[in-house]
Amino acid sequence: xxxxxxxxxxxxxxxxxxLTVYCNSSSVFSSLQWYRxxxxxxxxxxxxxxxxxxxxxxxxxxxxxGDARKDSSLHITAxxxxxxxxxxxxxxxxSNYQLIWGAGTKLIIKP
Amino acid sequence: EAGVAQSxxxxxxxxxxxxxxxxxxxSGHATLYWYQQILGQGPKLxxxxxxxxxxxDSQLPKDRFSAERLKGVDSTLKIQPAKLEDSAxxxxxxxxxxxxxAFFGQGTRLTVV
Numbered sequence: 692x693x694x695x696x697x698x699x700x701x702x703x704x705x706x707x708x709x710l711t712v713y714c715n716s717s718s719v720f721s722s723l724q725w726y727r728x729x730x731x732x733x734x735x736x737x738x739x740x741x742x743x744x745x746x747x748x749x750x751x752x753x754x755x756x757g758d759a760r761k762d763s764s765l766h767i768t769a770x771x772x773x774x775x776x777x778x779x780x781x782x783x784x785x786s787n788y789q790l791i792w793g794a795g796t797k798l799i800i801k802p
Numbered sequence: 803e804a805g806v807a808q809s810x811x812x813x814x815x816x817x818x819x820x821x822x823x824x825x826x827x828x829s830g831h832a833t834l835y836w837y838q839q840i841l842g843q844g845p846k847l848x849x850x851x852x853x854x855x856x857x858x859d860s861q862l863p864k865d866r867f868s869a870e871r872l873k874g875v876d877s878t879l880k881i882q883p884a885k886l887e888d889s890a891x892x893x894x895x896x897x898x899x900x901x902x903x904a905f906f907g908q909g910t911r912l913t914v915v
Contacts, residue, residue, distance in 0.1 A: 697844075724903055733806075733893050733906030734845070779844050781904070789858060790835070790897075790904055794844040 694718075695782055697793035705801050707769055712778055712796040715762040720782035720791070723756055723763045728777040728795075770800045804828065808894050808907035816915055820882035823910045827875070827896030833857075835904060836869055836879050837893040845893055851877065884914045 695716045704710055714723070722741045726734035738747050740756035740763065747754045751774075753766040767774055780793045807826040815821050827834050832853050837845035848867065850857040853874040862869070866885070871877040881888055891911050895904040 731908075731911075733895070733909050734904075736903050736905065739903055777842075789850065790847075792844045792847070795842075797842065 695780055695791050695793040697778075697780060697796050699796060700794065701797045701799075703799040703801065704770060706771055709766070709768050710770055710798070711764055711766045712798070713762065713764050714780035714793050716782060716791075717761065718782065718784075718791070719760050720784065721760075722783040723760070724781045724783070724790075725754055725763070725765055726779045726781065728779060729775075734777075734779055770798075772800045772802050774798060775800050806894055806896055806905055806907035808892075808910055810910055811908065812911050812913075814913045814915060815884055817886055818883040820880065821884055821912065822878050822880045823892050823894075823912075825877045825879070825894030825907060827877070827894070828905055831896035831898055831905075832874070833897045833904075834871055834877050835893075835895040835897075836877070837895065839891045839893055839909070841890075848879070848892075881912075884912075886914050888912060889914045 698713050722739055724739045725737045727737055728734040738754045743758045743760045745756045751768045755764050778796045782791045809824050834851045836848045838848050839845045848862045849859040849869045851871040854871045867881055869879045891909040893906055893909045895906045897904045
């Protein structure tokens, strides 16, 4: 059974601070995506990484895929209240087109 | 490009009643997913279609849940009879053939009373 573990489960910090959330597995994925979900909405894709060691930046968000394609991290610099939400990672498997989901990190940025 | 459309947005039913949700995926997306999401948790896959064939329905409670995707486009998810623990948001998502990005609808919030 493939599992994706996200940590921390919950994070509450002040505006302007930096943070990192993690997504770890013992399985190798063909791709890994990060999503953000706001209350009452479906998850929205932030980024997809496919190459081991890949780093992608989206404004203040930096995403990294582990060299072995088993883990990923999301780093937010100078967090803002608008970053508040549930951050989900999902790993893609080529063998059966499945997406394996983490349980999410609930992030609250206080003004 | 139109996104994934779901209806209804909200539904309140009594336990033991039946309910159906509808999903229209993004045009050209071969893969369609139905997820159940309990408040504060990640999505739990109920069923995955590749065109109109089922790829994975291992976590679908088949005694009460059913889903179909006729002609490989629209899909419906049905619950009959509903239980209190079925209260959740039901999300539909679609993606291209490969297991890459999934695009989600807004979901249907189901409350069973």
